[in-house]
Amino acid sequence: xxxxxxxxxxxxxxxxxxxxxxxxxxxxxxxxxxxxxxxxxxxxxxxxxxxxxxxxxxxxxxxxxxxxxxxxxxxxxxxxxxxxxxxxxxxxxxxxxxxxxxxxxxxxxxxxxxxxxxxxxxxxxxxxxxxxxxxxxxxxxxxxxxxxxxxxxxxxxxxxxxxxxxxxxxxxxxxxxxxxxxxxxxxxxxxxxxxxxxxxxxxxxxxxxxxxxxxxxxxxxxxxxxxxxxxxxxxxxxxxxxxxxxxxxxxxxxxxxxxxxxxxxxxxxxxxxxxxxxxxxxxxxxxxxxxxxxxxxxxxxxxxxxxxxxxxxxxxxxxxxxxxxxxxxxxxxxxxxxxxxxxxxxxxxxxxxxxxxxxxxxxxxxxxxxxxxxxxxxxxxxxxxxxxxxxxxxxxxxxxxxxxxxxxxxxxxxxxxxxxxxxxxxxxxx
Numbered sequence: 001x002x003x004x005x006x007x008x009x010x011x012x013x014x015x016x017x018x019x020x021x022x023x024x025x026x027x028x029x030x031x032x033x034x035x036x037x038x039x040x041x042x043x044x045x046x047x048x049x050x051x052x053x054x055x056x057x058x059x060x061x062x063x064x065x066x067x068x069x070x071x072x073x074x075x076x077x078x079x080x081x082x083x084x085x086x087x088x089x090x091x092x093x094x095x096x097x098x099x100x101x102x103x104x105x106x107x108x109x110x111x112x113x114x115x116x117x118x119x120x121x122x123x124x125x126x127x128x129x130x131x132x133x134x135x136x137x138x139x140x141x142x143x144x145x146x147x148x149x150x151x152x153x154x155x156x157x158x159x160x161x162x163x164x165x166x167x168x169x170x171x172x173x174x175x176x177x178x179x180x181x182x183x184x185x186x187x188x189x190x191x192x193x194x195x196x197x198x199x200x201x202x203x204x205x206x207x208x209x210x211x212x213x214x215x216x217x218x219x220x221x222x223x224x225x226x227x228x229x230x231x232x233x234x235x236x237x238x239x240x241x242x243x244x245x246x247x248x249x250x251x252x253x254x255x256x257x258x259x260x261x262x263x264x265x266x267x268x269x270x271x272x273x274x275x276x277x278x279x280x281x282x283x284x285x286x287x288x289x290x291x292x293x294x295x296x297x298x299x300x301x302x303x304x305x306x307x308x309x310x311x312x313x314x315x316x317x318x319x320x321x322x323x324x325x326x327x328x329x330x331x332x333x334x335x336x337x338x339x340x341x342x343x344x345x346x347x348x349x350x351x352x353x354x355x356x357x358x359x360x361x362x363x364x365x366x367x368x369x370x371x372x373x374x375x376x377x378x379x380x381x382x383x384x385x386x387x388x389x390x391x392x393x394x395x396x397x398x399x400x401x402x403x404x405x406x407x408x409x410x411x412x413x414x415x416x417x418x419x420x421x422x423x424x425x426x427x428x429x430x
Contacts, residue, residue: 021087022359024103026424028083029354031111033417035075039118041413043068045406052402057327057391062198067121073211074138075114077342080350081176081219082110082145087357102148106141113137120197127197131187139180146173164239168222171246175214175253182207202259205330209256212337213249213268217309220345221245221275231352232299233287234280241278245271265320269313276306293362294351295370302348304377308340311384328391332384339409340380347373347416355423364422372416379408 047060047068086103113134120130150173161167186199186207194200199207225237252267276282281303289299315333319326351369355362363369386401388394 018359020100021103022357024100024107025083025087025354026358027104027107028079028086029358029420029424031107032076032079032083033421035071035079035114036413037417039071040068040076041072041410043071043122045403045410048406049403052390052399055390055396055399057331063121063124063196066198066204067118069208070121071114071118072338073216075118077216077346078114078138079110080346082106082141084353084357085145085149102144106144106148109137109141109144113141124197128191131197132184132191135180135184135187139184142177142180146177163226164237164242165222165225168218168225168242168246171250172215172219172222175210175218176216179207179211179215182210206257206259208334209264210253212334212342213256214253216342217337218246218249220342221279223349224279224345227349227353228279228281228302230290232281232289232302233285235283235286237280238278241274245275245278248274261320262317265313265316269317272309272313276310279306281306293355293366295366295373297370297373298348298352301344301373301377305341305344305348308336308344308380312336312341315384315388326392328387328389331391332388335380335387336384339376340384343413344373344376344380347376347412350416350420351423354420358424360423360426362423362426364419364426368415368419372412372419375408375412375415379405379412382408 043064047065050060051057053059086106113136116130116137117134119125120127120134162170186203189203190197190199198204221242225242228234229237248267248271252264252271255261255264255267258264289296291298312333315329315336319329319333322329347369351363382401383405386398386405389398390396390402
């Protein structure tokens with residue numbers, strides 16, 4: 001005989017599913033905050049203090065530097081991407097919720113892989129086995145995630161191309177897949193032929209360009225296209241120019257992998273300019289920004305983040321022209337894009353969307369949001385300037401700026417972690 005459910009039963013079932021996916025999202029976010037604060041930033045501060053004390057860029061352990069970078073990129077931002085993706089992408093495509101059981105298995109694979117890589121780089125415990133195993137776990141986790149969020153098609157999908165923001169997210173997803181494949185190839189190489197767990201310098205430069213510019217930067221462009229026009233009341237984006245920016249960016253990454261450094265950096269810089277123009281970030285908006293529940297400085301810091309992206313691209317072009325002696329300029333460029341652009345965008349967008357995604361009442365503290373953004377901007381400014389001046393030999397006095405910048409950035413991420421952790425710990429909104 002047919003089974004019927006009351007309206008109350010349907011609502012209860014829907015609420016239960018919503019609570020389950022919110023718990024999954026909170027776990028990914030809290031995991032990302034842990035990697036950001038402990039394996040990522042604390043080790044980064046220690047590395048920078050060592051470098052500053054010796055007045056020598058190569059005085060810090062290369063394996064510790066790579067452990068710090070992997071924890072920040074994959075442990076922090078990667079965990080955020082997976083958690084937000086599991087929660088939001090099926091909804092944006094009209095598919096309901098992703099299966100939480102698979103989400104938990106993905107979390108276990110991903111977190112185990114990142115932790116294994118970090119411990120192998122930090123202490124060298126069985127690194128010849130641990131490195132390729134960690135890379136395999138991360139790649140497996142991402143493939144499971146990709147299958148879940150893309151394996152079904154919405155019954156309401158219209159004919160023709162999807163929105164531009166979706167194309168950007170798809171391109172970024174492919175870029176992350178390529179990055180994880182390169183990571184696996186690199187770990188297999190050093191495990192079978194290397195004398196340490198450290199990626200060779202040339203390979204590491206090309207790998208970082210791929211993961212930063214082909215994956216993370218493009219992903220932020222995609223979600224900027226989706227969220228910033230309504231949040232900031234921007235004029236309609238120039239979609240064709242966004243696709244042109246994507247094409248220039250892809251060409252730049254391909255040339256970087258091929259070793260054509262100068263033209264690749266020029267293309268990445270051109271892609272950045274075109275993207276900002278297409279988003280119309282610096283044009284007069286149509287109305288006031290929507291800052292309910294967050295600090296009113298939100299629109300300012302979003303634009304500051306994109307200024308950092310421009311600075312990073314300009315520094316990369318400069319470094320490519322200088323050549324092998326441009327270690328400080330390369331480092332400053334990378335810090336400008338990872339901390340100045342990516343971290344600032346996370347600090348801006350996270351407090352705006354995560355409380356709603358996690359089903360909590362509101363952001364814990366608007367003032368802490370502002371403090372974290374202000375500290376991050378100050379620390380990044382000091383670091384990018386000081387690293388360029390000190391490493392390139394323009395002034396020894398700038399070495400003293402580096403540990404100060406590290407402490408300020410540590411304070412910024414700590415404030416952000418406390419604010420988001422307190423937010424995630426609140427009871428669900430009723």
